[in-house]
Structures are given as C-alpha cells and as structure tokens.
Amino acid sequence: MISRRRLLSLAGASALLAACGSNTGRGGSGQALKQWYHAYGEPGVQQAVERYASSYPKTQVDVQWNPGDYDSKLATSLLSDGGPDVFESTPQISSVRAGQLVPLDDVFGDARNDFSESILATHTVDGKIYGVPQAVDMQMLFYRKSFLAQAGVQPPSTVDELIDAARRLTRDGVKGLFAGNDGGGGVLGGPALWSAGLDYVRDHQVGFDDPLAAQAIGKLRELYTSGGLLLGAVKDWAEPDAFNQGLVAMQWTGLWAVPAVQKALGDDFGVLPFPKLTGSGRPSVPVGAFGAMVNAKSKRVDEAKEFVRWLWIERTDYQEDFNLGYGFHIPPRKSIAEKASKLTTGAAADAVKFVRDNAKASNPPDWTSVMRTAFNDAVSRVVRDGAPADAEMKGAAGKVRDELKRLYG
Amino acid sequence: MSNGRAFWLFVGPFAIGLLVFVYVPIGWSLLLSFFDARNTVTPTEFVGLRNYADMLTDQPFLSSLGTFSVFAAFIVPLTFVLALALALLVNQISFMQAFFRSVFFLPTACSYVVASLVWKLSIFNGVRFGLANTVLGWFGAEPVAWTVSTSPPWYWLVLVTLRLWLQLGFYMILFIAGLQRIPQHLYEAAWIDGARPGWQTLRYITLPQLRTTSVAVVLLLLVAAYQAFDEFYNVLGTDRGYPPFARPPLIYLYYTALGSGGQDFGHGSAGAVILTLLIAGVTLLQGRVITR
Structure with a gap:
C-alpha cells in the first residue's frame, strides 16, 4: 500500500508543479516606465507594441504582455504599489471613484475633435476622460449567403x-x-434592449425600467426555444469556428473575425447589425474600445502621461499600424479611419457604417459588475429557465436603481 | 545544534509561510468584512455589520448556499458509498491489487481545469460530433446541449460525473488505509463465533472499525462540496460571467470581490465569513451525529 509519507510527497510535488506555472516575476530596471497590455490573439501585435515602446526617445519603457485573466490581474495590481504606470483597459466608475485613474483631458490637445465622440464617451466618467482610445472593436451578426438563398430566407x-x-x-x-454557448443571453441581452429603444443606464437612471424590456428579453426566450440555436459548441461566440465549419447559417461574433471568415468562406457571407424589435426600436451593434490609461499610484504620473500622449496622439502612424496591421479594428481617430483602405470594402466597410449609425457602448463606465450580474442573471433565467420576463426585468431594474443611488445619490 | 534551533530551522519556513499566506489574509478578510471596501484593501469607512446584513438578505447568495447544501446532501453520501465500495473491492482482490489501486487513484493527479475542459469540450459538448452525442446518435436521439439545457438540468450530470471521476480514487485510498488497519484477528474471532463473511462482518466489524476514517472522509467531502469552484467555473462559466444556476457560493463571492468593474471586498469578505461559519456548523453537526 501507499505509505502516508509517499502520499504527502506526491501532494507536495504537485503543489510545486502548480507553483511553477504562475511565475510572473520579471526583471527590468527601476528606471523604466511599466506598460501593460492584455494578450492580443493576432500574431505580431506583441512585437509591434514592443517596437513602439522601444522607439520612445525620452525614457525606457518596459512592455509587459499579460496572457490569461487580464481584468482581474490588472484590478488587483492597481490596489498595490507594484502596478503598471501605463496600461490598457476601459474605465469603470468604481476605479475612478476609488481614485485609481489619472484624468487625461489635457493630453488630447487639438486632437480631441478627431476622436469619435461615441468612443470618447465610453472613456468619460463624471465629465473627465480617463483613457485614450486605442482600437475600436464591435460585434455583429454574420450570415452565410448561400444557406439563406437555399432556404429562401431574406437577411432579417x-x-x-x-x-x-x-x-x-x-x-x-x-x-x-x-x-x-449560454443560449444568447450573455451577448444578446444588450442588443435586445437596444432593439426596443432602451438601454442599460441612461442619464444616471435605469434604462430598461419599461414594459418593452420584458417583451425584448422575451424574444430571446422565443429564439432559445425555437430549436434554431446551436448550443454547446466547442469554441464560444468570439471565435467564428462554428460559422466557418458550416455548423450554423448565422453567428453572432465580431469585426475581428472578418479575416478568418473571409479565408474560410470567401465572399459567401454578409454582416448585419442586431435588428430592431418594432418600428420604434433601432438596429444596434455593441462597440467598445480599450484605451491607454495612467495609474494614479504611479510615482511618475507626468512622464506616464507624456508617454501616452506621444504614443496614442502624436504617433498617428503607430495607431494606424496597431489597428490595421494585424487584425481588423477601427481606428478611433476619424482622420485615420477614413484613410484605411482595408475598411472600405466588403463586410469591414459595412461594419464601419454600423459603428457610425448604430453604435451602442458594450461596456459603459457606469454599468458596474453588480448591475451586470443582476441583469445577466435575470436574462439568463428568462432565456434558459422560462422565468416570467416582466418580473425578472423589474427585479433587475430594482437592483440597478439601488446601485445607481449609491453611485450618484 | 540545539534542539530548539533545529526545530525552528525545520518548522520556521513553513510557519512563516502559513502566517503570511494563510493567517494574515484570513484576519485581513475578517477586518475587511466590517468596512466599505470597494476597490481598496485598506478601507477607512467602518460599517459595522452592514455587509453581513446585506449578504444575509442577498437573494443570489442565499440561493447559492441553498443549492450547495442540496448538492452536499447528494454528493457526500454518493461519493462516500462509491469510494467505500471501491475500497472494499480493491482491498479484497489478491491479483494485481497495486495496479487497480493506481488506476482508480490516478484521476486524482489530474488537474481540475484540464478535466473540466475535457468534459466540456470533448465528452459533453453540444454539437452532433461530441462523444456523448455521438453515442446518443447511434440510438437515433437528437443531440443534447449538455452544459446549456436547464430543463432537464443536464449540467448536473456533467458536473457530478466529473467530480466523482476526480475524487473517488482519493477517498478510496483513505478507506483502503483504514481497512488495512483493522486487525485480522477480529475477523477470525467473528468467524469462530459464527458470523458469516459479507454483510454481517461488514456491518458489525468493518464499519465500526472504520469510524475514524469515515468521520474524516465525510468532513473532507463536506468541505469540498461547499468549496466547489474549479470544475463549476470551467464548465459553466463563460466570458460573459456565470449563469445563476448551480452557482457555487465561492464563485458568487469571487465575482463580488474580484469582478471586473467593481471590486467589493467588504461584501465578499462578509460572504466568505458566513460560508466559513456554515461549513464549520455543518461539520460539527455531522461529527456529533456520526460519533454518537
């Protein structure tokens, strides 16, 4: 039989192995500015951002690439003194209220009007801008033209x-x-609200405290029970695999997937915004942008701000390269977006048009995790469990109202 | 070298690690639970028991505690009986015993995350060529969305089989160790007294002799049931969060305390303390019931 000591040494060995996996220590001089990115999937991005940083003339910048759960890692590091000086994220009202972010209004200068208003709005909290938008991402509905033609179905x-x-x-x-794989409740909750002309939060008030919300979310239940949804795919919605493999005729994913879909299907696909619910509603696409931000705990806030200004305002050539050189993103600056030849044809051109006409913030700064959990839970119960939509939406609206009261009084 | 110095040389590093990485965080978390600690671990606003009052009236948290009490009531006896049965079987065979012991123990060495991904992505994925759906297809059944469907809640099948596969071997080993400590002469005496091998010796010799092992196993199983996290998070969690079904208390607290878009350590810590007290209470209760 296995002796107790042998069992313990086995346990000890596996603990050691587990510890090896999370070694994130790294060298680097104390003089350099620390800049963090999450791990982009497209090959070449890491080398590109390292190249930008190393060409900064004023001071040394060390780039840290962070695979895995970036949001949690960043949030935790911002509590300590060991966090980055400059990092990419989307501002949340909770971090602003906790004094973790430095307002960046003064780094924009004349370039402020060149940034897309709707994108800047997603980086604005209580009237101040906390992030310089780097690259715009958006989600939309992809459909297989040939499948629709065979079934005699028009694009919805x-x-x-x-x-x-x-x-x-x-x-x-x-x-x-x-x-x-959750049946659409996760990604389509927002678009369903927008389809009815509602929103998450509007002017510090609950944006979906309306009988129409129950109707809109009820439609997601109808979709779920229609038998027309693929559930439990190997890759989730952010990857176009199910669509490319012909497992589905339509898929909700994002602009980033366009190159991969083109490669797999050629011209046999089209894109659409999430459709409107009724005459008074509007079609929509969720839009978000990571922005460069400065850590308020940094000992070199001014240098960090100057670096952000240099990289994302002054070096327009880098912004163009970053947005268009690797995957498909929309440059947040109008002057660069207009010049982008990759975005003037096909699905990418449609996406640009959707962002201009139908953009909705996918992750607004005052949509906190408490609100998100309350709303997503309610949607999930309606969609997957058939809970009554009006009661669930009313319950979620109540929780969001409490949280808004806490934030704005 | 004196005995005292040797003691501290060997115990010291472990004790320091325990202090820094276990006791200080526990104490800190207790402290945080009395403060409004949003996006900070050095809060200043003392709120007394408000966080506790909030958590004890928080519907999702209460429902996750309820769900996992039911889960514990189900998984603890099931794992206990199956592990004991396996241990009795493996302990009785004289042929290739070491082999079978290793085979059943081996899954314990597998990472929860890896096993979760295998269960979710290859065995129980929802497309028609998933393993379980392929088998269903042989009988002409429609593919089932195992981890999505809530009526019937197939995800429990996925999660329970996964947990059993990962845990059974470990508890089997504990039982085998217990079985091998039972003196052989007890059985011989029973035979002489006319007890038949099988149910009678199991009921009157083996089970009473296994009492200490059983108490330990039930205790470990209970704690493990309430602390469920890894396989639930990896099987049911998505990048859009975790659904409100089969949501372990720890996952709910994880999102409360560390969720992106608002870290709330006050409520998270209060919830953790409540969960700890619940586990302690249930453990004490079961200890009294079994050892009575």
Whole structure:
C-alpha cells in the first residue's frame, strides 16, 4: 500500500508543479516606465507594441504582455504599489471613484475633435476622460449567403424575422444561429434592449425600467426555444469556428473575425447589425474600445502621461499600424479611419457604417459588475429557465436603481 | 545544534509561510468584512455589520448556499458509498491489487481545469460530433446541449460525473488505509463465533472499525462540496460571467470581490465569513451525529 509519507510527497510535488506555472516575476530596471497590455490573439501585435515602446526617445519603457485573466490581474495590481504606470483597459466608475485613474483631458490637445465622440464617451466618467482610445472593436451578426438563398430566407431586419430565419435555416444537421454557448443571453441581452429603444443606464437612471424590456428579453426566450440555436459548441461566440465549419447559417461574433471568415468562406457571407424589435426600436451593434490609461499610484504620473500622449496622439502612424496591421479594428481617430483602405470594402466597410449609425457602448463606465450580474442573471433565467420576463426585468431594474443611488445619490 | 534551533530551522519556513499566506489574509478578510471596501484593501469607512446584513438578505447568495447544501446532501453520501465500495473491492482482490489501486487513484493527479475542459469540450459538448452525442446518435436521439439545457438540468450530470471521476480514487485510498488497519484477528474471532463473511462482518466489524476514517472522509467531502469552484467555473462559466444556476457560493463571492468593474471586498469578505461559519456548523453537526 501507499505509505502516508509517499502520499504527502506526491501532494507536495504537485503543489510545486502548480507553483511553477504562475511565475510572473520579471526583471527590468527601476528606471523604466511599466506598460501593460492584455494578450492580443493576432500574431505580431506583441512585437509591434514592443517596437513602439522601444522607439520612445525620452525614457525606457518596459512592455509587459499579460496572457490569461487580464481584468482581474490588472484590478488587483492597481490596489498595490507594484502596478503598471501605463496600461490598457476601459474605465469603470468604481476605479475612478476609488481614485485609481489619472484624468487625461489635457493630453488630447487639438486632437480631441478627431476622436469619435461615441468612443470618447465610453472613456468619460463624471465629465473627465480617463483613457485614450486605442482600437475600436464591435460585434455583429454574420450570415452565410448561400444557406439563406437555399432556404429562401431574406437577411432579417426585425427580431421576429431573425427568430423565423433561425428556425427555417435549421435543417440537415445545420443550426440556424449561434450566439454563444449560454443560449444568447450573455451577448444578446444588450442588443435586445437596444432593439426596443432602451438601454442599460441612461442619464444616471435605469434604462430598461419599461414594459418593452420584458417583451425584448422575451424574444430571446422565443429564439432559445425555437430549436434554431446551436448550443454547446466547442469554441464560444468570439471565435467564428462554428460559422466557418458550416455548423450554423448565422453567428453572432465580431469585426475581428472578418479575416478568418473571409479565408474560410470567401465572399459567401454578409454582416448585419442586431435588428430592431418594432418600428420604434433601432438596429444596434455593441462597440467598445480599450484605451491607454495612467495609474494614479504611479510615482511618475507626468512622464506616464507624456508617454501616452506621444504614443496614442502624436504617433498617428503607430495607431494606424496597431489597428490595421494585424487584425481588423477601427481606428478611433476619424482622420485615420477614413484613410484605411482595408475598411472600405466588403463586410469591414459595412461594419464601419454600423459603428457610425448604430453604435451602442458594450461596456459603459457606469454599468458596474453588480448591475451586470443582476441583469445577466435575470436574462439568463428568462432565456434558459422560462422565468416570467416582466418580473425578472423589474427585479433587475430594482437592483440597478439601488446601485445607481449609491453611485450618484 | 540545539534542539530548539533545529526545530525552528525545520518548522520556521513553513510557519512563516502559513502566517503570511494563510493567517494574515484570513484576519485581513475578517477586518475587511466590517468596512466599505470597494476597490481598496485598506478601507477607512467602518460599517459595522452592514455587509453581513446585506449578504444575509442577498437573494443570489442565499440561493447559492441553498443549492450547495442540496448538492452536499447528494454528493457526500454518493461519493462516500462509491469510494467505500471501491475500497472494499480493491482491498479484497489478491491479483494485481497495486495496479487497480493506481488506476482508480490516478484521476486524482489530474488537474481540475484540464478535466473540466475535457468534459466540456470533448465528452459533453453540444454539437452532433461530441462523444456523448455521438453515442446518443447511434440510438437515433437528437443531440443534447449538455452544459446549456436547464430543463432537464443536464449540467448536473456533467458536473457530478466529473467530480466523482476526480475524487473517488482519493477517498478510496483513505478507506483502503483504514481497512488495512483493522486487525485480522477480529475477523477470525467473528468467524469462530459464527458470523458469516459479507454483510454481517461488514456491518458489525468493518464499519465500526472504520469510524475514524469515515468521520474524516465525510468532513473532507463536506468541505469540498461547499468549496466547489474549479470544475463549476470551467464548465459553466463563460466570458460573459456565470449563469445563476448551480452557482457555487465561492464563485458568487469571487465575482463580488474580484469582478471586473467593481471590486467589493467588504461584501465578499462578509460572504466568505458566513460560508466559513456554515461549513464549520455543518461539520460539527455531522461529527456529533456520526460519533454518537
């Protein structure tokens, strides 16, 4: 039999092995500015941002690339003295209220008007700008043209048409729509609200305290029970694999997937915004942008701000390279976006148009994790469990109202 | 070298590690639970018991405690009986015993994350070529979305089989160790007295002799059930968060305390203290019931 000591040494060995995996220590002089990125999937981005940093003439900048759960790692590091001086993220009202971020209004200068207003708004809290937008990402609906033609289905322009299309496109082992392995509640909750002309939060008030919200979320339940959804795919909605492999006729994913879809399907696909619910609603696309931000705990705030100004305001050539050299992103500066030839044709051009006409902030600064959990739980219970939509939405609205009261009094 | 110095030389590093990485954080968390600690671990606003009052009226937290009390009531006896049965079987065979012991113990060495991904992505994925769905397909059944469907809640099948596969071997080893400590002469005496091998010796000799092992196993199982995190997080969690079903208390607290877009260490810590007290209470209760 295994002796107790042998068992303990086994346990000890596995603990040692586990400890090896999380070695994040790194060298570097105390003189350099520390800049953090999350791990971009596209090859070449890491080398590019290291190249930008090393060409900064005034001081040495050490770039740290952070694979894994970047948000939690960043949030934890901002509590300590060991965090980065400059990092990318989206500002949250909680970090602003906790004094973790440095306002960056003064680094914009004349370039402020060149940034897309709707994107700047997602980096603005209590009237101050906390991030210099780096690259715009957006989500939209991809559809396979040939599958729709075979089934005699038109690209949907209302939510009811979308549900009908998902149902009719489901045949011969192909499902109609893939919108995430949670049945669509996660990614389509926001678009469903927007389809009815509602929002998460509007002017510090609950944006979905309205009978229409129950109707809009109820449509997601209808979609879920239509039998037209693919559920439990190997890769989740952010990767276009299910769509490219012909497992579905439509998929909700993002602009970033366009190159991969083009490679797999050529011209046999089109893109759409999330459709409107009724006449008064509007189609929408969720839009968000990582911005460069400065840590208020940094001992060199002024140098960090100057570096951000140099990299994301002055060096427009780097912004162009960063947005268009590796994957598909929309440059947040209008002057650069207009010049981008990759974004003038096909699905990418449509995406740019959707962002101009139908953009909605996917992660607004005052949509806190408490609100998000309350809303997502409610949507999830409606969609997957068939809970009554009006009661669930009312419950979520109550929680969001409490949280808003705490934030704004 | 004196005995005292040798003692501290060997115990010191471990004691320091325990102090710095276990006791100080526990104490700190207790402290945080009495403060409004949003986005800070050095809070200044003392709120007394308000965080506790909030958590004890917080519907999602209470429902996760409820769900996992039911989960514990189900998984603890199930794992206990299966591990004991395996231990009795493996302990009785004389042929290739070491082999079978190792085979059943081996999954314990597997990472929870890796096993979760195997269960979620290859065995129980929802597309038609997933392993479970392929088997269903042989019988002409439609593919099932194992980790998505809530009626019926197939995700429990995924999670329970995964947990059993990972844990059974470990508890089996504990039982085997217990079995091998039972003196052989007790069985011989029983035979002489006319007890039949099988149920009678199991009921009157083996189980009473295994009492200390059983108490330890039930205690470990209970703690493990309430502390469920890894496989739930990896099987049911998505980049959009965790669904409100089968949400372990620790996952709810994880999102409360460390969620992006608002770290709330006050409420998170209060919830952790409540969970600790609950585990301690249930453990004491079961200890009294079994040892009575």
